[in-house]
Amino acid sequence: MAPCGRSTMAALASVAVYSCMVLCLMSAAVAAQLRVGFYSQTCPTAETLIRQTFNDAVQQSDGIGADLLRMHFHDCFVRGCDGSVLIDSANGNTAEKDAEINQTIEEEAFQVIDNAKARLEAACPGVVSCADILAFIARDSVAHYGGHFYDLPAGRRDGRISRASESMLELPTSDLRLGQLTKVFAGKGLTQYEMITLSGAHTIGVAHCPAFISRLYNFSSSSGVDPTLDPAYAAQLQQQCPTAESNTEVPMDPPSELGFDNSFYQGILRHRGLFTSDQTLVSKPAAAAQVTLFALNSAVFKSRFSAAIVRMGSIDVLTGTNGEIRTNCRVPNSIELGSSFFI
Incomplete structure (x- = not known):
């Protein structure tokens, strides 16, 4: 197929922008039908x-x-x-x-x-x-x-x-990279910024070994362990998941398993993101800057998370x-x- 000329590329870009605007307007119109206090009259309790x-x-x-x-x-x-x-x-x-x-x-x-x-x-x-x-x-x-x-x-x-x-x-699955995650969330009308913010939900709860086991054993022809994973943390995870068949529950954010805080982002900066989809959040400068902001300021993370999950709740x-x-x-x-x- 012949390459597109500048005029063709500009036209395609215009179509893409228009389509995005239409989707955003439709999403906003539907979201506007949701309202705080919806049940105040019909079911106040x-x-x-x-x-x-x-x-x-x-x-x-x-x-x-x-x-x-x-x-x-x-x-x-x-x-x-x-x-x-x-x-x-x-x-x-x-x-x-x-x-x-x-x-x-x-x-x-x-x-x-x-x-x-x-x-x-x-x-x-x-x-x-x-x-x-x-x-x-x-x-x-x-x-x-x-x-x-x-x-x-x-x-x-x-x-x-x-x-x-x-x-x-x-x-989205735990093995996705930054570009793939961004695309999945964009398909739901959410930005990369909102994706990184919503990923902070991993600050609470547990995961099972199969979700990250590929990072611990036979990762590549040149490395047994994912090189983006902190070696000490990898060794700890190998003890918890000693074989490829292990199905142990592991905290997603060990320092703060039941605390909704910014510990998750601090862990990523120390190469202790449990999933590939966690650690990949610092693979590009703009995304890494957001992770750093949240790692340094828990109040900002919590505020942005509230806004992002309300947006997600209108999909x-x-x-x-x-x-x-x-x-x-x-x-x-x-x-x-x-x-x-x-x-």
């Missing part, structure tokens, strides 16, 4: 009941909030923030929650959402969506571990489709008369009512 449910859960399992926050991310990146990650597999369909990438989310995290839904259905039946419950409880998780308690616009409605295959295609939301308010977060209403609908 909604946020309180959700917070009480979370508080009950974290007393039983102190790390449960990390899974709940992760569920919100994984929900929004597949079909938008529509609660589809909560739907059970049925009728021969394998749902998102059973995709390999989601199988490390503990079942008890899904039960927390069930418990919140049960309380809300008792207080105000058919009003609060499962998608909003997940967004609120992710906010409560961030605040519980030390992040900001941010105002969260609501009004999301629930989707009725959930496919494991879409999770495998849409969700492709269903509002108005689109979607539904599920009675049972695990089952679309049409199936719950016994119709012939299949996912």
